[in-house]
Amino acid sequence: MTEKEQLKLTADFVRAKLEGEGTGHDWWHIYRVWQNAKTIALQEGGNGFVIELASLLHDIADHKFHDGDETVGPRVAQEFLITLSLENEIVMQVIRIMNEISFSKGMKPSSLEGRIVQDADRLDAIGAIGIARAFAYGGFKEREIYNPEIPPSQYATNEEYKKNTNPTLNHFYEKLLLLKDLMNTKTAIELAQKRHTFMENYLDQFYQEWDGKR
Numbered sequence: 001m002t003e004k005e006q007l008k009l010t011a012d013f014v015r016a017k018l019e020g021e022g023t024g025h026d027w028w029h030i031y032r033v034w035q036n037a038k039t040i041a042l043q044e045g046g047n048g049f050v051i052e053l054a055s056l057l058h059d060i061a062d063h064k065f066h067d068g069d070e071t072v073g074p075r076v077a078q079e080f081l082i083t084l085s086l087e088n089e090i091v092m093q094v095i096r097i098m099n100e101i102s103f104s105k106g107m108k109p110s111s112l113e114g115r116i117v118q119d120a121d122r123l124d125a126i127g128a129i130g131i132a133r134a135f136a137y138g139g140f141k142e143r144e145i146y147n148p149e150i151p152p153s154q155y156a157t158n159e160e161y162k163k164n165t166n167p168t169l170n171h172f173y174e175k176l177l178l179l180k181d182l183m184n185t186k187t188a189i190e191l192a193q194k195r196h197t198f199m200e201n202y203l204d205q206f207y208q209e210w211d212g213k214r
Ligand code: ADP
Pocket: 023, 024, 025, 102, 103, 124, 125, 130, 133, 134, 135, 137, 138, 167, 168, 171, 175, 176
């Protein structure tokens, strides 16, 4: 099997598994992260095959749907990758990336390939797409879009962050506007800066409209 065929089978596998998922980790999130990762890799290098496989598999079993069990994803991915008869070294690299990139762990991946996939994933949480995802998530959780009486919070623990029921606009200050400073690669920093500016302009317009000023 060629690498191209192996990537096609991986994309088909992931797509079938995530089709219709409504919380921001659907197939189209994977698709966008995959495209972001290819764009970054073009400038930054790294093993493109590993980067593509890891992008495709990075959310294969979201821990939020498995009682916080973060080992499910890597296990599902490993079982799938074995069916592609890949070199063991490639499988190990992909699994390590999956273990390293989740935001909740907040660690910097040990490989360039991992840092690129993490950047690609974080880019999808900001900019025009990030805004759409935040409000989609907030609607799913039945949250207000904004409430001037509830300021953004700082969370002492990850548990507290996951439990919060704040309006969606607060999420911009609690996470989205912080992401640009967490990018690993120069290429992603540049892309993130543009998406960040777009969000700032969006918020500015939002508040003006809120008070009927624009
Ligand atoms: P990740 O993909 O980094 O694990 P999450 O699972 O936390 O991110 O979130 C998936 C998507 O939902 C992201 O776009 C994120 O910004 C959005 N999201 C997460 N929590 C909230 C929230 N409290 N309010 C609005 N959007 C959220």
